[in-house]
């Protein structure tokens with residue numbers, strides 16, 4: 001299965017959400033997107049964006065200052 | 076069977092656009108939201124920078140509203156295109172650097188492009204006649220409809236009864252009788268409608284949806300343009316206007332001084348693009364120099380940096396001056412006494 005990565009570090013919300021949205025637009029259901037960002041606002045915004053658009057947050061973790069969110073593209 | 080009609084709603088995150096979308100959804104129309112990011116939006120930003128706020132990040136109200144309504148939200152990056160709106164507004168500025176009328180025309184125009192690309196039927200906004208001094212007046216609301224190219228595809232459910240029937244009303248896609256006649260600055264009717272629809276939690280109406288309505292922010296933007304001799308900006312410029320203390324000793328450069336740990340960390344990220352200063356003999360802020368400082372300016376900048384460090388009362392403070400390419404040297408200077416920093420240097 002394809003996994004795509006995007007680097008949204010140093011971007012402030014809503015830019016990480018916009019990057020996520022644009023990346024997901026080119027992906028197929030079931031594929032995973034890994035977003036690396038630093039704005040803690042993304043911890044709320046990306047899951048909210050996923051909920052309203054039918055995608056699923058698979059995992060959220062923190063590595064130092066980096067926040068890493070994995071999203072599975074919905075149907 | 077009748078066709079399912081579709082509308083896109085401009086969602087700002089405030090109560091009005093939330094109500095407008097809900098009123099139309101309740102008439103059986105499929106509604107999706109659209110939200111434009113100009114770079115100046117109040118949502119998020121400074122919050123993410125300040126250390127004390129990082130622990131409890133604020134929600135993005137546009138996303139939150141969409142979730143409450145159960146609709147999709149499309150956030151569109153218009154940073155580049157918006158420059159022309161802000162730099163050359165045909166209808167001028169409001170009280171500060173807010174080009175509200177041009178901004179509304181631009182956003183509705185983008186919505187027109189969006190409905191064409193996505194095969195939607197019409198556009199709704201939460202505008203209320205007479206609520207905003209510039210863009211929501213009886214004489215300017217038709218300007219938005221006309222100049223955006225939306226014409227009668229633009230429906231404002233909250234004040235529709237004060238306006239001529241639009242296409243969705245004439246075609247019977249929506250029942251005009253069930254639309255509203257709100258008017259003026261009184262927000263009680265909106266609050267009553269919210270209660271009636273069971274909407275209890277919503278963002279409090281603020282002065283404006285973007286930093287351009289803020290006096291201090293607008294002053295910094297004008298200062299930037301004056302110093303550069305041209306009305307231009309990059310996303311980094313307008314982000315940095317939201318951070319730190321800005322002091323301009325002369326047209327060549329200004330200092331952007333971090334006010335606390337979170338701001339210092341945010342400014343760290345820009346050290347490759349700017350000359351930066353940081354005290355080494357004492358604890359102190361990270362400072363960026365924006366512009367084209369000359370050799371003599373560096374000493375002045377170091378003295379001001381020292382003034383904002385914990386060595387402000389010391390005789391001498393050592394400050395590291397780093398170029399964007401990483402080359403670093405130290406200057407030992409006497410902190411500038413507060414009284415010697417003229418008030419008009421503070422942008």
Ligand code: SF4
Nearest residue numbers: 174175178283284285
């Ligand atoms: S407040 Fe800002 S975003 Fe809102 S209409 Fe005016 S210029 Fe546009």
